[in-house]
Amino acid sequence: MSTVPAIEISGLVKKYGEVTALGGISFEVARGEVLGLLGPNGSGKTTTVTLLATLQRPTAGSARICGHDVVAEAALVRELVSLTGQYAALDEGLSAVENLAVFGRLTGLGGKHLKARIAELVEQFDLGTVRDRRVGALSGGMRRRVDIASALVTRPEVLFLDEPTTGLDPRSRAAVWDTVAGLREAGITVLLTTQYLEEADRLADHIVMLNRGEIVAAGTPGRLKKEAGAAVCEVTLAHRSDTARVLELLGGLELVEAPEESQAHPRLVFRAPHGMTTVAEAIARLDGAGIEVVDIGLRQPSLDEVFLQLTEVTP
Known part of the structure; x- marks a missing residue:
């Protein structure tokens, strides 16, 4: 070639x-x-x-x-x-x-x-x-x-x-x-x-x-x-009424995606600077407060997030 x-x-x-x-x-x-x-x-x-x-x-x-x-x-x-x-x-x-x-x-x-x-x-x-x-x-x-x-x-x-x-x-x-x-x-x-x-x-x-x-x-x-930064912790809640409480419990983490109004089970995405350690801490706090969670996990940034981060239009 x-x-x-x-x-x-x-x-x-x-x-x-x-x-x-x-x-x-x-x-x-x-x-x-x-x-x-x-x-x-x-x-x-x-x-x-x-x-x-x-x-x-x-x-x-x-x-x-x-x-x-x-x-x-x-x-x-x-x-x-x-x-x-x-x-x-x-x-x-x-x-x-x-x-x-x-x-x-x-x-x-x-x-x-x-x-x-x-x-x-x-x-x-x-x-x-x-x-x-x-x-x-x-x-x-x-x-x-x-x-x-x-x-x-x-x-x-x-x-x-x-x-x-x-x-x-x-x-x-x-x-x-x-x-x-x-x-x-x-x-x-x-x-x-x-x-x-x-x-x-x-x-x-x-x-x-x-x-x-x-x-x-x-x-x-x-x-x-990989260059977009730290991985994120995704939390999917069983009840929308718990959203405010979760934001308070995980207030030390940066919220990168708030739940949409249309979601039956609210999904919140937080920056996870310490990977699985951050997820483990989040699980402990939510469990201790009796918050029912449908799913919680760690994932790497998506290409969508890279795109939005790098092409964000500023005034």
Whole structure:
């Protein structure tokens, strides 16, 4: 495998008039990896993708795809990449196979080569049962599978997935996750933008977090969670009426998540600076006060908590 990164960004800047969408970001993605690009709305995720896909030109800095500059060698870069946006770009009046054929012809494929490639994609994405059905009649998850398959007709080196599970139900989202995992196994480099932290935690080899056009954190999901700080103690109460008393009993611990009004059994999350020792002390205090607990335990910070901590918007 080539040692040249699939994606290489250095000091990338994009301005729209007086507004800075990207303030000079830099990162690399190795070939065959999945990078999760995270951040709140307006953080610069989609701008980064459009610059890499040659749909826009950077204001300053550089970006390369498989060693090729996205500005100076834009035509060559477009042959190496493919992009799916937040919403499936399909003709809903055509069947799944017909959509694949259209994308193939638009990229110069035809005849037996296109037919063979479509057959491969139908098998790879498990589209056999819907291949001849009108796309408009398919589920959201299945439409997204067809959309991603269309982006792979030309066998790109790098695939950009811009929030691919937006608007999908949990079952359809899980199906797309399986699809992305399959892309990694096939050796395709994937840059995935998403606001679903569970999605990035499950799929990404590395994560880059953006906020206001700047990188606020980068690393593996495990490393980012470890750097977020101490573990937390989760306490789930049997009775909501005990909430105030528990807050008093555990007042020496930092409360990081208060219970929601909708919870039948209130769940409180406290910082646990001393790990299981903190949990043991909490159990002793609650037991001594006769507080009935449904569950209590120690866990490491979630990627959601890392995300909120690092991308918190301040006035």
